[in-house]
Amino acid sequence: MKTHWWSRWGSLSEDTSAAAPKDMIAKIEAALYSSGRPLDPSELAKVAGTASERKAVAIVREISKGINSSLNAIEIVEYPGPRFAMQLKAQYTPVARRFATRPLLSRAALKTLSYIAYFQPIASSELVLRRSSTVYQHLRELEEVGFISGERQGRSRLYRTTGRFAEYFGLSTDATSMKKQLEARNLTLR
Secondary structure (H helix, E strand, O other), rough: OOOHHHHHHOOHHHHHHHHHOHHHHHHHHHHHHOOOOOOOHHHHHHHHHHOOOOHHHHHHHHHHHHHHOOOEEEEEEEEEOOEEEEEEEEHHHHHHHHHHHHOOHHHHHHHHHHHHHOOOOOOOHHHHHHHHOOOOHHHHHHHHHEEEEEEEEOOEEEEEEEEHHHHHEEEEEEEEHHHHHHHHHHOOOO
């Protein structure tokens, strides 16, 4: 039977786990994972939804013990201040760099995708007018990734986003709701 990394280090200590709901722990883990920089106790407390920086530090130290003893390539480091960061161990950086050098989509393709998401359904001819003829390469790239689908309408094709796009970016699958979500995120199309 295969065991997961989180089961190997068990739960947090009795003091911390009794006082810290799983949701609070998960929010701190998510913040450390996604921040890409060290976080201070006030940031950790805020994300956890507690006023106690001391509690946030205790939770992150317990998380750190578990992760540092169980994972081989990832660690949580405590810097002076204190500040905490989840990061790749230095010896595994060359391996990670081979896979992290190329983004999923180019900036230009992302911009084309934003037009499609905002104005969907949109004809390829209208995209060419707004973005230039390089849009055809973007459309192929976006279809390969599964973020858009196109259907023939006359001599042109109409493009719209897919469920995969909505899931990947955390948006609604309904075009009207998606447009409102994009506006709320201050999407600007220039």
